[in-house]
Amino acid sequence: MQNAQYNNDDKSRGYIYSIIAKNYEINDDYDKAESNYKRALTHARSSKSQILETDLYNNLARIYTKHNITRIKGVEHYIKSYEFALKLNDTSRMIRPLLNLGEYYIKRNDFDSSYEYLRPARRLINEKSSSIVKTKLNGLLGRYFLSVRRYDKSEEYIDKAISYAQHETKNKENNDEQISTYYEELASAFETKSELYRKQKDYKNAYNYQKKQHENVLKSKDFKKLTELQRANIKYEVDVIGEKIKKAESEKKESESEVLKWRISIILGIILILISLAFLISSYRNNIQKKRLNNDLIDKNKELISAKETAEQVSTLKSQFISTVSHELRTPLYGVIGLTSLLMENPDQKKKTEYLESLKFSGDYLLALINDVLQLSKIETNEVKLEKVSFDIRTLIEGIVNSLRTKQKSNNNSVHINIDQNIDTTLLGDSVRLSQILINLIGNALKFTKNGNIWVNVYCVEHNEDSYVLRFVIKDDGIGIPKSKQDTIFDNFAQVKNDNQEYEGTGLGLAIVKKLIHLHDSEIQISSEEGKGSKFHFDLTYEKAVKQKEQSFQTGESLSIGTSNFNVLIVDDNKINQIVTQNILKKKGYTCNIASNGMDAIEMVKSEKFDLILMDINMPEMNGLEATKVIRTFNSNIPIIALTAVEEGEVRNQALSVGMNDVIIKPYDTQQFFQSIMRNISKVKMI
Numbered sequence: 001m002q003n004a005q006y007n008n009d010d011k012s013r014g015y016i017y018s019i020i021a022k023n024y025e026i027n028d029d030y031d032k033a034e035s036n037y038k039r040a041l042t043h044a045r046s047s048k049s050q051i052l053e054t055d056l057y058n059n060l061a062r063i064y065t066k067h068n069i070t071r072i073k074g075v076e077h078y079i080k081s082y083e084f085a086l087k088l089n090d091t092s093r094m095i096r097p098l099l100n101l102g103e104y105y106i107k108r109n110d111f112d113s114s115y116e117y118l119r120p121a122r123r124l125i126n127e128k129s130s131s132i133v134k135t136k137l138n139g140l141l142g143r144y145f146l147s148v149r150r151y152d153k154s155e156e157y158i159d160k161a162i163s164y165a166q167h168e169t170k171n172k173e174n175n176d177e178q179i180s181t182y183y184e185e186l187a188s189a190f191e192t193k194s195e196l197y198r199k200q201k202d203y204k205n206a207y208n209y210q211k212k213q214h215e216n217v218l219k220s221k222d223f224k225k226l227t228e229l230q231r232a233n234i235k236y237e238v239d240v241i242g243e244k245i246k247k248a249e250s251e252k253k254e255s256e257s258e259v260l261k262w263r264i265s266i267i268l269g270i271i272l273i274l275i276s277l278a279f280l281i282s283s284y285r286n287n288i289q290k291k292r293l294n295n296d297l298i299d300k301n302k303e304l305i306s307a308k309e310t311a312e313q314v315s316t317l318k319s320q321f322i323s324t325v326s327h328e329l330r331t332p333l334y335g336v337i338g339l340t341s342l343l344m345e346n347p348d349q350k351k352k353t354e355y356l357e358s359l360k361f362s363g364d365y366l367l368a369l370i371n372d373v374l375q376l377s378k379i380e381t382n383e384v385k386l387e388k389v390s391f392d393i394r395t396l397i398e399g400i401v402n403s404l405r406t407k408q409k410s411n412n413n414s415v416h417i418n419i420d421q422n423i424d425t426t427l428l429g430d431s432v433r434l435s436q437i438l439i440n441l442i443g444n445a446l447k448f449t450k451n452g453n454i455w456v457n458v459y460c461v462e463h464n465e466d467s468y469v470l471r472f473v474i475k476d477d478g479i480g481i482p483k484s485k486q487d488t489i490f491d492n493f494a495q496v497k498n499d500n501q502e503y504e505g506t507g508l509g510l511a512i513v514k515k516l517i518h519l520h521d522s523e524i525q526i527s528s529e530e531g532k533g534s535k536f537h538f539d540l541t542y543e544k545a546v547k548q549k550e551q552s553f554q555t556g557e558s559l560s561i562g563t564s565n566f567n568v569l570i571v572d573d574n575k576i577n578q579i580v581t582q583n584i585l586k587k588k589g590y591t592c593n594i595a596s597n598g599m600d601a602i603e604m605v606k607s608e609k610f611d612l613i614l615m616d617i618n619m620p621e622m623n624g625l626e627a628t629k630v631i632r633t634f635n636s637n638i639p640i641i642a643l644t645a646v647e648e649g650e651v652r653n654q655a656l657s658v659g660m661n662d663v664i665i666k667p668y669d670t671q672q673f674f675q676s677i678m679r680n681i682s683k684v685k686m687i
């Protein structure tokens with residue numbers, strides 16, 4: 001009996017110290033809060049009140065985790081609180097430290113650890129769990145999934161938190177403080193949602209949710225009326241304790257001593273003083289918090305506004321780019337149309353040849369421009385990926401110089417190729433991109449040099465068992481580039497204005513070169529002097545390749561099969577293209593038939609014998625891919641080559657998958673055109 005009374009006293013003391021501690025905690029006096037919680041814990045232990053002990057570990061942990069030096073202790077206390085609750089089999093008390101730990105690690109940006117606690121909390125939670133626990137858990141899970149970029153899941157949890165919280169803000173049974181807490185949770189959920197949209201670059205929604213966050217913070221403040229609530233809260237708890245003390249008093253009636261009375265009145269006195277202190281401090285703290293919050297919101301607003309401005313700038317740049325390109329396209333197109341009308345009107349043969357030359361020039365320019373723009377936009381949208389094929393660097397460079405022979409002759413230049421003897425010339429890398437780089441640089445050197453020299457040098461700067469680092473140097477003794485322009489010539493549409501001469505070009509070549517070299521993780525360097533010449537150099541790394549055997553079908557010309565007897569079916573809906581293709585083929589001695597769409601083509605292949613089909617892809621009624629599929633159901637041998645103006649990368653796989661044998665992109669190089677035709681016909685003939 002004596003023991004029980006003693007225990008009961010201890011329990012009451014435990015509760016009283018716990019309330020005093022909570023008061024200090026509310027008023028941010030964490031040292032005093034800690035010492036009172038500890039005192040309460042000693043009494044809770046003596047009274048063997050495990051529930052109180054569980055709560056006190058959780059409260060002490062909250063204090064400890066506020067400071068860096070004691071935070072480990074804090075985590076240990078949360079775990080103790082969890083273990084006590086586990087022993088008591090008290091699920092709601094188990095969830096509390098788990099949620100606190102989850103929140104603690106989220107605040108420290110240690111998202112993996114936070115999930116270690118949020119996951120078991122999610123398992124423990126059930127329909128009976130309190131709404132605040134459900135709201136908090138969903139909000140924290142939302143923040144966790146945002147951190148691991150699982151945006152869908154994050155939104156799902158945040159929306160749940162919002163829905164619980166919104167429901168509770170309207171629940172009449174909740175008191176003002178509870179409603180205020182739910183508004184706080186709503187504010188935090190909207191903050192996460194704003195962040196979620198900001199990460200997905202949806203700045204408009206990010207801004208809207210940020211506004212909602214702000215609204216809910218204010219609502220929470222309205223409801224809080226902090227001081228009254230604290231007073232009411234403390235009064236309520238004091239009443240409870242008063243009850244307990246009364247109970248203890250009645251049990252100990254006989255042994256009631258003056259000392260106990262004295263103690264109780266001292267404690268009640270302290271509580272009263274604390275209530276008034278709480279009132280003063282909390283109103284002061286309230287002001288500071290409001291200011292801090294306002295500053296935070298102002299900073300975040302600035303961030304969002306600057307993101308919005310960046311997005312607008314990007315969009316303006318894009319429209320500027322499109323308008324420049326359209327202008328550039330319109331100029332040669334105007335030439336093409338104007339010259340065509342002149343040709344139609346003018347009967348003079350000499351003039352006709354002159355106009356035709358200009359027409360060809362405008363056409364070529366237009367094509368070069370479109371190709372360059374497409375290439376640039378592909379690089380800029382990261383669609384260009386480097387490939388690895390084996391190629392012979394000497395053959396590649398000689399091929400490029402040969403293809404530029406006309407340019408070389410027209411300016412009367414000499415080209416000197418010099419490839420380091422130490423390089424085994426078969427390499428592994430992206431030969432197409434290297435060709436594009438070299439064609440642009442050698443092309444420019446030939447264009448801007450008259451009666452001079454161009455040097456194409458390749459040195460080995462570094463090599464090991466598997467790879468070479470090669471330095472490419474393209475040098476000329478042409479007109480050179482003024483120092484002031486050397487930084488800008490790599491920009492889109494940059495051209496150095498020259499008073500004396502007009503040079504053809506799109507102003508995109510060097511921009512493409514620079515970006516292609518970037519793709520290889522390297523940089524292009526330039527040194528040039530006006531009137532003396534220019535030198536461009538860059539280093540690229542290539543793997544060493546095993547030499548491949550010469551392929552048997554290298555060129556169409558080397559094949560021994562004649563061309564005269566071959567019958568080709570041209571499938572194209574465009575009349576002009578029909579005529580162009582037919583004339584090219586006829587000149588080489590082929591016989592041709594024409595179908596204007598896929599349906600006609602199928603009928604003709606059924607009734608006549610052809611050696612090859614040139615199939616356009618985009619046609620009305622039935623396109624080339626569908627027509628090929630049908631033809632393959634009854635004729636698997638006939639070579640079908642796609643002849644199309646669509647970008648090759650986009651169409652090649654599709655074409656091959658429906659049973660086409662090759663793809664030729666219009667406008668094409670005639671030599672390659674015939675090579676492809678011969679290669680495909682000869683494959684069938686040799687079977």
Ligand code: ADP
Pocket residue numbers: 440444445448476478479480481489494495496497504505506507508509510511534
């Ligand atoms: P373009 O199509 O005009 O040649 P580029 O981007 O290839 O466009 O080159 C941009 C400009 O840089 C050229 O218009 C020219 O003024 C200058 N440039 C490039 N290469 C040379 C060179 N080897 N010698 C002199 N000027 C050059």
